[in-house]
Amino acid sequence: MSHKLPAALVTGASSGIGATYADRLARRGHDLVLVARDAARLETLAARLRAEAGVAVDVLPADLTDAGDLARVEARLREDTRLGLLVNNAGAATPAGFSDPDLAPQYRLVDLNVVALTRLAGAAAQAFLGRGAGAIVNIGSVVAFAPEWLPGVYGATKAYVLTLSRALQAELGPRGLYVQAVLPAATRTAIWERSGRDVASLAGVMEVGEMVDAALVGFDRRETVTIPSLPDAGQWEALEAAREAMLPNLAREHAAARYRA
Numbered sequence: 001m002s003h004k005l006p007a008a009l010v011t012g013a014s015s016g017i018g019a020t021y022a023d024r025l026a027r028r029g030h031d032l033v034l035v036a037r038d039a040a041r042l043e044t045l046a047a048r049l050r051a052e053a054g055v056a057v058d059v060l061p062a063d064l065t066d067a068g069d070l071a072r073v074e075a076r077l078r079e080d081t082r083l084g085l086l087v088n089n090a091g092a093a094t095p096a097g098f099s100d101p102d103l104a105p106q107y108r109l110v111d112l113n114v115v116a117l118t119r120l121a122g123a124a125a126q127a128f129l130g131r132g133a134g135a136i137v138n139i140g141s142v143v144a145f146a147p148e149w150l151p152g153v154y155g156a157t158k159a160y161v162l163t164l165s166r167a168l169q170a171e172l173g174p175r176g177l178y179v180q181a182v183l184p185a186a187t188r189t190a191i192w193e194r195s196g197r198d199v200a201s202l203a204g205v206m207e208v209g210e211m212v213d214a215a216l217v218g219f220d221r222r223e224t225v226t227i228p229s230l231p232d233a234g235q236w237e238a239l240e241a242a243r244e245a246m247l248p249n250l251a252r253e254h255a256a257a258r259y260r261a
Contacts, residue, residue, distance in 0.1 A: 006084025006134070007031040007056075009077060011064065011120065014041035017139060017187065018089040020212040026053035031082060033058045035073055036090070064090050064116035065108060074123040081131065086124040088117045089139045097151025106153045113157035121168065121179075128177050135178040137219065138165045142185045142227060158183075162225070169224045178222055182215040185229040204229070 008025045012018035014036035022032055026049040034042045039061035046057040060076060062069035077083060091113045094105040121136055128134025140161035147155035165181035172179060186205045211228050218226030230236060 005030045007033060007080070007082040008085035008087060009033040009035060009060075009073075009080075009083055009124075010087040010089060011035045011073070011116075012090030014038040014045065017184070017208055017212060018087070019045055020208050021087050021089060021137075022049060022057075024212055024216060025085070025087075026055045026057070029053075029055065030085065031056040031058075033060055033076060033080065033083065035060045035062050035064075037061065037063045064120075065111045070116055070119060074119055077120060077123040078127045083124075084128065084131065084134045085137070086120060086135070087137045087139070088120055089137075090116065091139060091157075093150065093154045094152050099151070109153050109157060113154070114160050117161060118164065121164065125168065125172055125177065129172070129175060133176050135180070135219070136165075136168065137180045137182060137215075140165070140181050140183045142183050142229065144183060166224060180215075180219055180223060181225050182218070183225065183227045184211050184215075187211045 005028065008021075008030045010018050010022050010025070010032060013022050013032075013034035015038075018034075018036065022034055022045060026032060032046075032049065032055060034046055034057060036042055039059065042059040042061060046059050049055060049057050060073060062073050064070050064073065077086065092109055094109055096102075096105070098106065117138060121138065124134065124136050128136075138161050141155075141158040143149050143155040144159040144162045147159070149155065162181050162183065165179050168177075169179040184206065187208050206229060214228035215226050218228075225236070227236060
């Protein structure tokens with residue numbers, strides 16, 4: 001008898017990266033729970049995946065910046081014992097930064113890119129530990145390394161996603177869970193239009209299918225950090241080596257000599 005793959009809950013699943021993950025996971029044989037605000041688009045995608053891939057697909061419409069909706073998705077992660085994979089993809093960007101008089105979009109971005117992602121990762125971690133296995137995929141961005149590329153909190157939220165993912169893998173990996181941070185570069189999705197940018201004006205924009213397929217190669221390899229656009233893995237390894245070399249020098253009783261008056 002073949003082993004049944006765990007069901008996957010995918011956020012931001014109505015379009016772009018989330019919809020593509022849903023497609024690829026369905027074709028691998030995962031049943032799905034699809035989460036996004038647009039119920040009609042979710043239903044259309046669910047119907048197609050049921051027909052084409054023969055998997056069970058549930059639709060869970062939710063606005064993850066709404067406390068009640070977020071709690072419903074957390075509860076689904078905790079209570080649905082079929083679930084063993086979370087794709088924490090829902091996210092957004094903004095056209096402006098802190099020089100804009102209206103800072104509300106920055107705060108909403110933190111609610112979605114940081115708070116919702118963290119709470120869903122937490123619910124999944126607790127549930128998967130109880131089930132003895134599971135995986136969490138957190139979608140970040142290469143802007144985690146390049147905060148000067150975009151104004152406002154977007155880069156900071158993605159740096160948080162990277163750091164959280166690595167902390168979770170360090171804590172939960174020895175207990176049988178797997179956490180992957182996926183850091184796409186610019187990808188051809190609706191996030192650009194929604195954030196007031198013209199994707200046609202950007203260089204080096206990757207097609208979403210290629211990005212997700214590469215991320216899934218990293219998933220199968222059990223990479224902690226997957227950067228689909230980076231040609232030379234040695235650059236990431238060099239950055240890591242420099243970071244690790246610095247660690248022993250950070251815990252010091254006294255300020256460094258260069259800061260003494």
